[in-house]
Amino acid sequence: MSDATKSSKTFDVGDLIPGGAYIHRLSALMTLLLLVVGFALSSQAFFSINNGLTILLQTSVIGLLGIGMTMVIITGGIDLSVGSVLALSGVVSALAVKAGLPVVPAMGCGVLAGAACGAFNGLVITRLRIPPFVATLGMMLIARGLALQITGAVPISGLGNAFGILGNGALFRMVEMRPNGFPKVIFPGIPYPAILLLIVAIAGAYLLHRRQIGRHIIATGSNEEASRLSGVRVDRTKLYAYTISGALAGLAGNVLMSRLVTAQPSEGVMYELDAIAAAVIGGASLSGGVGTISGTMIGAFIIGILRNGLNMSGVSAFIQQIVIGLVVIGAVWIDQIRNRP
Amino acid sequence: MSQTPLVAMIDIEKHFGGIRAVDHVSVDLHEGEVVGLLGHNGAGKSCLMRILSGAMAPSGGEIRIKGEAVHFSEPNDARDMGVETIYQTLALADHLDAPANLFLGRELKTRFGNLDDKAMLKAAREVLARLNPNFKNLHDPVSSLSGGQRQVIAIARAIYFDTKVLIMDEPTAALGPSETAMVAGLIKELRSAGIGIFLVSHDIHDVFDLCDRVVVMNKGRLVGSHHIDEVSKDDVLSLIVKGELPADWSARNLKAAQ
Ligand SMILES: Nc1ncnc2c1ncn2[C@@H]1O[C@H](COP(=O)(O)OP(=O)(O)O)[C@@H](O)[C@H]1O
Numbered sequence A: 001m002s003d004a005t006k007s008s009k010t011f012d013v014g015d016l017i018p019g020g021a022y023i024h025r026l027s028a029l030m031t032l033l034l035l036v037v038g039f040a041l042s043s044q045a046f047f048s049i050n051n052g053l054t055i056l057l058q059t060s061v062i063g064l065l066g067i068g069m070t071m072v073i074i075t076g077g078i079d080l081s082v083g084s085v086l087a088l089s090g091v092v093s094a095l096a097v098k099a100g101l102p103v104v105p106a107m108g109c110g111v112l113a114g115a116a117c118g119a120f121n122g123l124v125i126t127r128l129r130i131p132p133f134v135a136t137l138g139m140m141l142i143a144r145g146l147a148l149q150i151t152g153a154v155p156i157s158g159l160g161n162a163f164g165i166l167g168n169g170a171l172f173r174m175v176e177m178r179p180n181g182f183p184k185v186i187f188p189g190i191p192y193p194a195i196l197l198l199i200v201a202i203a204g205a206y207l208l209h210r211r212q213i214g215r216h217i218i219a220t221g222s223n224e225e226a227s228r229l230s231g232v233r234v235d236r237t238k239l240y241a242y243t244i245s246g247a248l249a250g251l252a253g254n255v256l257m258s259r260l261v262t263a264q265p266s267e268g269v270m271y272e273l274d275a276i277a278a279a280v281i282g283g284a285s286l287s288g289g290v291g292t293i294s295g296t297m298i299g300a301f302i303i304g305i306l307r308n309g310l311n312m313s314g315v316s317a318f319i320q321q322i323v324i325g326l327v328v329i330g331a332v333w334i335d336q337i338r339n340r341p
Numbered sequence B: 001m002s003q004t005p006l007v008a009m010i011d012i013e014k015h016f017g018g019i020r021a022v023d024h025v026s027v028d029l030h031e032g033e034v035v036g037l038l039g040h041n042g043a044g045k046s047c048l049m050r051i052l053s054g055a056m057a058p059s060g061g062e063i064r065i066k067g068e069a070v071h072f073s074e075p076n077d078a079r080d081m082g083v084e085t086i087y088q089t090l091a092l093a094d095h096l097d098a099p100a101n102l103f104l105g106r107e108l109k110t111r112f113g114n115l116d117d118k119a120m121l122k123a124a125r126e127v128l129a130r131l132n133p134n135f136k137n138l139h140d141p142v143s144s145l146s147g148g149q150r151q152v153i154a155i156a157r158a159i160y161f162d163t164k165v166l167i168m169d170e171p172t173a174a175l176g177p178s179e180t181a182m183v184a185g186l187i188k189e190l191r192s193a194g195i196g197i198f199l200v201s202h203d204i205h206d207v208f209d210l211c212d213r214v215v216v217m218n219k220g221r222l223v224g225s226h227h228i229d230e231v232s233k234d235d236v237l238s239l240i241v242k243g244e245l246p247a248d249w250s251a252r253n254l255k256a257a258q
């Protein structure tokens, strides 16, 4: 009976997924530590508070996308549209601000636009029976095209200070005025995007492991036909997962555009690959049924730190692409090995 | 057996393109009756049962439960009427553990709508122990369990809820002798509780001792429905293989009475 009480209290999924997943997550965590140590040794600037904040900001976007991607991947699908949906959502938010809406409802419009794109993905996949790869590839073009069309491919700037708070503000930021009139930052604070990521990650893990819909997401990816026979509304479950992925892409878009205080319709190209890589590195299986939010968070930090560290060490953008490409292939390869009978 | 049958399947048809998987089949099932559904692999048994469990839409025909026409568009509709199914494929989600599978699609929830894993574990422990006292690894994903244990979960899931009609599609296929005996005991127990059971098999020895009646399918058609006393194993074998009774057949129990 002792394990009964344990399982009902912990948030963790240890008792829901194979032990191999634990090992996978542990090795991902070790990789993360190795990366941090390696980059810290190779570059002085890497291990500074400021750079840490930069990493947090970069990772929060990948992380938000990764959480939605994890849900979709667990159902056995894939969402290639998140990078484009991110851009479209940011543009919608900016247009709403320009139209006179206050910042918070305006950003809400952006998130809703993202959710609508996700719902469209879900409907195409479940109603028209189009494979997720193709359906979301279509949305990738549709959302990008929409974002470029409604802005005329011109970034929207002049959005006001309030629009920049989500991406640039921080909690507990302490600034002291020095006698010479210049401010001195005592504690840079915890950036809002990092807090947002933490909240969304906790909510995502809660949804996945404590709610019925989460259990159905895992069941659907594990064995779709069995789930259907067991009374799981498989189509509705998938629709839910894609809608969440779209909404979180919208949220990530708002964070990113707020950071720049400019809506860039061409932002977020290839971000879907970072999100997929984060989920897979964190132990999600492209064949469905397996994946955790905590794993994806580790994966997101690995990608974020890899990009940042390579930058700091002066590695060219081209070489960075090659490295990330190899990492993605490596992660999927490990997934394949794990799934071999 | 003149009262309204628990289940009446009337003139059921199912086509896949040109294939007639189920061809104008009518069967019924009464309370506390075990009907053996026999036939070669591919005879259409699973299709007929999937239609009754709401997992497959028929091309034609009608289903009545206690005389009332019903329309099952998904498995939940059938489950709501007390029709539970043990599928030949078991229909388990491999990455979930036994309690999660047992309650899949009808999870227990707490007051706040969270999954009540504690209650589900407790219930699972009880019902599984009833079927197999050695069932201990309730936290393992079912993919790591033996074929017998997986079968036990599928059976437990079908009898835990308020079952009135039980469909068992080849329930002993993955079981060893002792587990098969357990299933036989269970069937007798459920029958005396008034549950109607369709027991599907392609092996007559499996079902002969347990059934009140045998129904035989051959190439999608119903070729015989007999009280178990009327026929011998050889008669049933002839129905399964040739689709007809031996030429010199007469009801066995009547013959004895003469
Ligand atoms: N989903 C399906 N699509 C096409 N043909 C099917 C499908 N399911 C069953 N069949 C065909 O219907 C026939 C009956 O199958 P089934 O009911 O599974 O037989 P049984 O359970 O008696 O072995 C077979 O010829 C089979 O190939």
Ligand SMILES: [Mg+2]
Pocket (backbone or CB within 6 Å): B042, B045, B046, B047, B088, B169
């Ligand atoms: Mg069959």
